[in-house]
Amino acid sequence: MKSWPQRIVVLALLGGLVLALLWFQGIIGRHEYVQASIPAGxxxxxxxxxxxxxxxxxxxLRVYPGFVEAVDPATLAARVMGTVVELRAREGDRVAAGEIVATLDDRDARAQLAxxxxxLDAAGARALQSQLALDRIVALGESDAITAQDLEGAQAARDAGRAQEVAAEQAVAEAETALTWFQLAAPFDGRVLERQAEAGDLALPGRALLTLYRGDRLRLRLAVPEQLVAGLEPGADLHVDFDGLPSRSARLARILPPADAMTGTxxxxxxxxxxxxLRPGAMGRVGLAVGEREALLIPAAAVERIGQVQRVGLVREGRIQSVTVRIGKRIGERVEVLDGLAAGEQVVLP
Structure with a gap:
């Protein structure tokens, strides 16, 4: 049986535990704060x-994204097989019409031209020799020293010499033309869109080395749902927004006939x-009308943005109160209010 001192210690411990629990719950020892009055606006x-x-x-409006692409870009490809010696432009570089932008190893072509x-020199010498022989036979023919067969043979040799010389001239022209294939020139003033090779690569006929585009020939490629295409007409002006760039208008140039069966666009x-x-690959957004709806509108200048928070000054009972609102789309100089205001209320303008 426990003695009285032991019972007192146990009771003291239990009491201390109860007091600790009440203190943690804030039932005892809680400091009552005086609620401060909110100052009027x-x-x-x-x-x-x-x-x-x-x-x-x-x-x-429903917004659809599109991407800028070059109209009729030019792909510079090799016409002959050869090692790439030099590519003089990279992506984004400006090039002028006629400027040499790629060079291939042309040593074999120069040897063939030589x-x-x-x-040609040999054919010319033979043609001259046959002509001189014919002239001598003609001179001897006046004295009846040669036969008709000798004259005909000399004329045939002269004609063959001339034909060989013409063929040699054409071979030189072909070799000179083939030599130009080892240098690729820009067909117009523009920029490099893509570089598909490096120095040392083996160029093959038809293999692209550089792709060029004209900065003044750009378009926006946009996928539009089939049900909205009926309301679009070529020649219509549409508004395009770009991230970090000024908005601008664009003319609807073409509606491609096929529809994508997978996406319905x-x-x-x-x-x-x-x-x-603008550069090819930039993303633009186009708003297309899909109907009408009601919206609360206020001047965009009335909205104050503090970080991610949007606030307006609201007039209530003759005083201005700052209230948080949620803003939607911008429509001209006004913005749509999604939450925080009601029709008929007054907002303060700067």
């Missing part, structure tokens, strides 16, 4: 400009105005 001054939140019917020129081409800030 700034009073509306006589010079304060306000605008009423309006509910209007707007065109419902052989063709030597053959049709490809359309929008011609872009010449601009130095």
């Amino acid at each position: 700034q009073a509306v001054a006589a010079t304060t400009r306000t605008q009423t939140v309006q509910r209007e019917r707007i065109t419902d 052989q063709a020129r030597a053959a 049709v490809i359309v081409h929008l011609d872009l105005e010449p601009s130095g800030d």
Whole structure:
């Protein structure tokens, strides 16, 4: 049987445990904070400009992404087999029409040209020799010292010499033309879109070495749902937005006939105005009308952005209160309010 001192110690421990639990739960020892009153908003001054939140019917736009691509890019490919000696341009570099941008090893072609020129010199010498022989026979023919058979033979030799000389001239022209195939020139003023080879690579006939494009010949390739294509007409102006670049208008140039059976979309081409800030591959967004809907609209200037938070000054009972709102699409100089305001309320303008 426990003695009284032991019972007192046990009771003290239990009491301490209960008090600790009550303190942790904040039932005892809790400090009561005095709730501070929220200061009232700034009073509306006589010079304060306000605008009423309006509910209007707007065109419902659905945004579709597209990508900039070059119109009729030029692919420079080798016509003969040879080692790439030099490529003088890389992606993004400017090139001028007629500028040599790629060179192949042409030592064999130069040797063939030298052989063709030597053959031409030999053919010319033979043609001259046959002509001189014919002249002598003709001179002797006046004295009846030669026969008709000798004259005909000399004329045939002269004609054969001339034919061989002409053939040699054509062989030289062909060799000179073939030599030009070892240098590739830019067909127009533009930029390098893609570089498909490096120095030392073996170029094969038809293998692309460089792809060029014209900066003033760009378009936006856009996939549009089939049900929206019926409302599009070539020649229509559409608005295109680019990330980090100014928005611009583009003309609907072409609606391609086939539809993608997997996605149910049709490809359309929008011609872009010449601009130095666009490159092939840039993504643009086009809004297409899919109907109408109601929306709350306020001036875009009334919205204050602090980081990711959007706030407006709202007039209530003669005072200005800062309220958080959720903003949707921008429509001209106004923005759509998705949450935080109601029609008929007044917002403060800067």
